[in-house]
Amino acid sequence: MSTERQTSHHHPLHRRSLLRAAVVVPAAGAMAAGLDAAPAEASEDDAGTAGGRFDAESPRFSLAVLPDTQYLFDADSADPAPLRATFRYLADERSAANIAFMTHLGDVTEHGTEDEIGLAADTFRVLHGRVPYSVLAGNHDITSSTDDQRGDSAYLAAFGPDRYRSMPTFGGASPDGYNSYHVLRAGGRQWLVLALDWRVSDRGLEWAQGVLDAHPTSPAVLTTHDIAWSDDDGEARLSGNGQRLWDRLIKGNDQIFLALGGHYWPPGRTVLTNDADNDVHIHITNYQDRYYGGAGMIRTYGFDLVRNVIDVETFSPWFLARKAEKRSPLAAETIELTGPTDRFALSVDFDTRFAGFAPVTPAKPRPARAVMPRGTLAYWRFDASGTDAAGTPGAAVADGTVVKDLTGNGNDLTVRRLHSSGADALTWSADHHRGQPAHASLRFDGGKNPDRGAVLTTAARAALNSEKFLRGYTIETFVRLPEPFEGDHGWMGILSWEGRNAEAGKTTGWSPLEPTCSLNLSPERFLQFVVYPHRQDADPTSWSHAVPVGRWMHIAVVNDTRSTVMYVDGSKIARNPAQASTGIATLGKPFVLGGTQFDEAFGQGFYGWMGDTRIVGRPLSVDDFLTPVD
Structure with a gap:
């Protein structure tokens, strides 16, 4: 999320404003009231009514990433309030932060029961029709010993393809329904988000390759639940499943420049080199080990195509929305994470990085007569x-x-x-x-x-x-x-x-x-x-x-x-x-x-x-x- 973006008076809860309030004066706490009330669904065309419209042509936009929320949907100890606050933040801030999309990295629930899945699916209604999103299955959402050929499940019934069909970004799903792709118009171009199951079968990989082949000039962000792990040093290493994805899909497809996973903690990141000798950024994002199960904490990837930078920030809208004097000590220290694996900037020369599959067509020289105005x-x-x-x-x-x-x-x-x-x-x-x-x-x-x-x-x-x-x-x-x-x-x-x-x-x-x-x-x-x-x-x-x-x-x-x-x-x-x-x-x-x-x-x-x-x-x-x- 770019700190250069101006905050409209229509968006008093912009993250920067809230953080300043947290340090200097008590925040207004406008979001604190009624956090449990889920609004009625709205269509994508209504996105401008609450948080304003997304600008698909602006060179600055954000991708929001939501990792494991399983402890918020854990049998009779479930508490969806933090996630509802996060979704309201994303909806309200869509215009101010120019949020293109939100992607959930799996483990939506703890046990994958119908009750847990149902409560989670209802919670997503806060976001539905306001910000497009994807959700993929983690090992806690389905039978963990299975791959995407597992057949019916409570997860599939709630978060399968039918959930996304009304979204303008939805491109399609694999025949089994557990993998989906989304096409975003952002920064004046098309981007792909591949949301892959916890365990992608050979059929699933063939499907994913087909999606990439059908969109050969679109940069792609791959999301899955299990791709890498990290020690406290913050250096990510591919997991066994991550190595399979790397060998079978990522390294041979230059389009994939960013791959995101959850499942493990602590967070970490690394950069690998693909077959085209280009960088691929691999990140682990997971805060379930944090206070209140992560409290619906999100990570934003702020793409700035002018500065050739992706600014990464991690924070909890639920804690930010509370008045300073109402925050518990643990809530106060979990408002924002600022360590090197949670707040950082990636330098990416987008034109150069994407030149192998989407070279920039140089403008033709303009004749002198076209650039000599009166006077x-x-x-x-x-x-x-x-x-x-x-x-x-x-x-x-x-x-x-x-x-x-x-x-x-x-x-x-x-x-x-x-x-x-x-x-x-x-x-x-x-x-x-x-x-x-x-x-x-x-x-x-x-x-x-x-x-x-x-x-x-x-x-x-x-x-x-x-x-x-x-x-x-x-x-x-x-x-x-x-x-x-x-x-x-x-x-x-x-x-x-x-x-x-x-x-x-x-x-x-x-x-x-x-x-x-x-x-x-x-x-x-x-x-x-x-x-x-x-x-x-x-x-x-x-x-x-x-x-x-x-x-x-x-x-x-x-x-x-x-x-x-x-x-x-x-x-x-x-x-x-x-x-x-x-x-x-x-x-x-x-x-x-x-x-x-x-x-x-x-x-x-x-x-x-x-x-x-x-x-x-x-x-x-x-x-x-x-x-x-x-």
């Missing part, structure tokens, strides 16, 4: 459409090479090296931002001690040299910093206009010798955009956060004739000046890519990659930037 003053790109001399990736870009201004406004750029820089100071590259219109860039190898680099400049009489931007402006470029960020790199320019601001009559600022407009990078990797406006005697400056290395970013600076705002990857930065700013005090001197002058002399040139660059003579909205925002 575009200059647009440069480094593929064959942008320069007649575009060369082989890795080859040097010769001095004198011309990069055309594709608007036809005559703001062509010409390459030259700085100081005594060699050929490797500027090379062609096929690397590019995935949303960039052109699939090409330039690789600058600037640096200090001695200063070196390369720049591209407009001609002496180019219109851009004297443009005042009195109707505002949008300046965009794509940049990637090398990883590792090696060498001695002081201040370096990304783009600028040449000249001294004192020549424009400016008296403010750090120095009268700096140019009237420049986008730079500090040694700490903070972006700096400093401008001396045409109308005001001022130097409003925007500062970004420390930008990352090793990945492409889109940078935009937008001025609406009143003030200037910088965006990184479509996100407005914090440190934008409120100071009035109208136009740019250009001096009729060249515009530059790859460097910034001081006292009309270049020091270090840019170090990294630079892609398409566009200048528009009016403010654009984020939706109109060169690349869509993820």
Whole structure:
């Protein structure tokens, strides 16, 4: 569950709010009343009435995992209240936490009797129609000496295929009814959940393989009751049944990237390598040995496809919902588990991990005419459409090479090296931002001690040299910093206009010798955009956060004739000046890519990659930037 997600006032019981309340002030305890009352069933279309709707296209979503609940359904000592609280939490928080699905890992009951199964099945009515889910049989729910060919049982009657048919995620079940699969639309793509019996027969494995074969591009989460065990060190090891599943199903199907089981305690995890040489995460999740039989404790897997992370958290909604002063000592210490096997983050580059079965189709280059809106003053790109001399990736870009201004406004750029820089100071590259219109860039190898680099400049009489931007402006470029960020790199320019601001009559600022407009990078990797406006005697400056290395970013600076705002990857930065700013005090001197002058002399040139660059003579909205925002 992402901690970045905002909490709506319609969801006062969001887990983060409850945890803060548990530590600071007594919680409202809104869920404490009426925990035993089961609401009437609702259809999936009604999911928005209590907890809001699930957003299937958001890159952030959660999978909820519920392990062994058997001690809550144990003959005449049964107490379904904790599980009802958990289900209400999931239903109420579906929108706020963007919960896609909940999967139970088996051992729903202690003895698998009709009475226990019936009470458990009735308890699931709290969740039914609000959050889709799967339930599989554990050894306590059926005759443990049998596999999925065992035939009828109280469990099958209550938790067989008929229970899931109304769910939009239900894909089907094995002929015996004990194995099911579910297809989720989440994060803008389809995912599989395979819910397999405690003991899957050969027929069951054939069925599971058929499901995977029928969904060859869907990443799969395998759930079963018994897959691995762990000692107190938290390192999971495959059980005998887990080894069979690994050998017969998991390791040969690259789609399965996460396998979850219960049955054993304590919790543990490990990472195994499959036949495709990719990671498979194996986790044990079980809290029945904890106070109150685990108290309906759940684990959430918060998928973040932007950060390439799965954030894992473990907590008890039943205890969270109680007022702080009403919690017993054991309840208070079991609210949330924060050890390394219960709260952790998995780094998963989803595109790379899934490339073997679901490769990302790269976007095709977009023609220049498609990305030149009204008011575009200059647009440069480094593929064959942008320069007649575009060369082989890795080859040097010769001095004198011309990069055309594709608007036809005559703001062509010409390459030259700085100081005594060699050929490797500027090379062609096929690397590019995935949303960039052109699939090409330039690789600058600037640096200090001695200063070196390369720049591209407009001609002496180019219109851009004297443009005042009195109707505002949008300046965009794509940049990637090398990883590792090696060498001695002081201040370096990304783009600028040449000249001294004192020549424009400016008296403010750090120095009268700096140019009237420049986008730079500090040694700490903070972006700096400093401008001396045409109308005001001022130097409003925007500062970004420390930008990352090793990945492409889109940078935009937008001025609406009143003030200037910088965006990184479509996100407005914090440190934008409120100071009035109208136009740019250009001096009729060249515009530059790859460097910034001081006292009309270049020091270090840019170090990294630079892609398409566009200048528009009016403010654009984020939706109109060169690349869509993820």
